[in-house]
Amino acid sequence: MNLSPTGAFARAHDPDRFLCALFAPAEAREAIFALIALNHELARAREAATNPLAAMIRLQWWRDAVEEARAGRPPRRHEVAGPLAAVIAEGGLDPDALIALADAREAEAEEGGLATEEAFVAWLRGTAGGWSAAAGRALGASAEEAETLRGLGAAYGLAGVLRNIPAHAGQGRCLLPLDRLARAGLNAEAVMAAPDAPAVTELRREMAAEGLAALAGARRDLPRGLVAAALPAVLARRDLARLARGGSLPQGRGVGDRLAVIVAGLRGRV
Template sequence: MATSMVQSVGTLKKIDRTHLRIPGFLWRKHRLWPGRMYATTKTRGPSNNTQYCLDIIKQNDYENFLSVLLLPQNARATAVALRAFNVELAQIQDVTSEILMAKMRLQFWRETIDQLYMGNTPGQPVALGLHRAVRRHQLSKRWLRSLIDSREEQLDCRQFTSLAAVENYSEKSNSALYYLLLQGMGVESVHADHAASHLGKAEGIMRLLRGIPYHGTKRKVLLPRDLMMKHGVSQEDVIRGGREQKVKDVIYDVASQSYQHLEHARSFLNDVPKEARVCLLPSVAVSSYLKSLQKVHFDVFDSRLQIRNNLLPFLMLWKKVLNKY
């Protein structure tokens, strides 16, 4: 098993592994094989296309970059395309200053997805990867559109009215991605879908918590309004980085919900097909952050939470060895 799990990424000659903080043995042995397994075009070779997708995942979604490296070779190219697509969508709000421009970019992706299912080959590198994935695995157009629609719903950074609203958004933006990843692995299992749904919600809530300091610098507060009112916390308390107990109480309530979804996802372990469990390895990163948050007594502004966990590659690899998530 240890031999089969370590095969991935030969197209990344230009990426310096010292910048990735990935163990050398994991980097050397996880190599994506260049050639026919990747989409090709006249304007961009397969190696360059794959490297582009992996590079944006590595730079913007390090934890899921690690999870991609641990996937089986026959599912890895599809996962790379899907993760890169998700990064592209997530970045739209950060790189555009006007909502109209952001909507135009999302509309571009909607039209691109439509073209994929009409059999047209796109020229954009991420879209090329999606084109290959759709052809190979018959990915659900519904879930791809869900990733786009969920981002548009949050373009104006409205504060979530309740924790249920956060869960609903996470289902559309995170869980849908896991459904697609499972399709890319050829897994059809109700239990795997249930685990993916809860993991997607747990991860979405965790990302909300982790993004609080960043959004605060932009004077944006996304924490559920009902919980803030319950504990007497104002938006200004969060924006200024308040570390009072009432702020920690809000964080605790939100983090507890993420933990419950994580535990619920793991409760399906024995029912989830063994080949599907590796798809759910990002649960290790979610668990790692929640434990770190607990150690700092739910002070989401503690600088230690911004330090990358260099043990994460080993923890994820060990979970794969145990065939758990």
């Protein structure tokens, strides 16, 4: 397959969603690639910043870039901003949905972390869930279908948080809700100091089981044309099931994960 620079960027930085995007109709694929690329830039705003204020500035830079594209102004000089502006100009992505993605990332940049499970769920629905909803709208989803996709995407976000507890700890971050940590006799500092401690592993198992149960009860009877936006839920289900059993996850994706996405994509349902 001959990939555009945006497609190559998506494959390099987010191989999970890139694989899912291959099941989008050809005419919508570049829009999904641009959405993957933007999401990567937003997700790394806090990771790449030296402090919360710097992260907020990065997020505002992207909001401004989206607003300028909406207004038809020349794109900013950036490998993602240019293609993103072109997709927005063509009507391939909704600027309001992109602004909402940036807004949702502010919770990661704030001092003190996510205080409650309610805030944690809202963050998952706004970030990973927001990506799936925006991808769905790019593929023609109704408002109701986009909200279904938001829930499926949030499950993928939860799996990502639980999978990456050790990686986040290495960055000096903990994205688990503070009230849930407290009920487990933990705090963010304890998780960052010992991410593989038995108490952390047990909390991860519990949260994975809850996420898996919620995913099992979610509506998934979506039109075939929206499958690319729903496919991250296939990986979420596999990851959450492993974690709920108390197992660990490999660093990268195995053949089984990729095959599961491909089979679901070919069937047109998750």
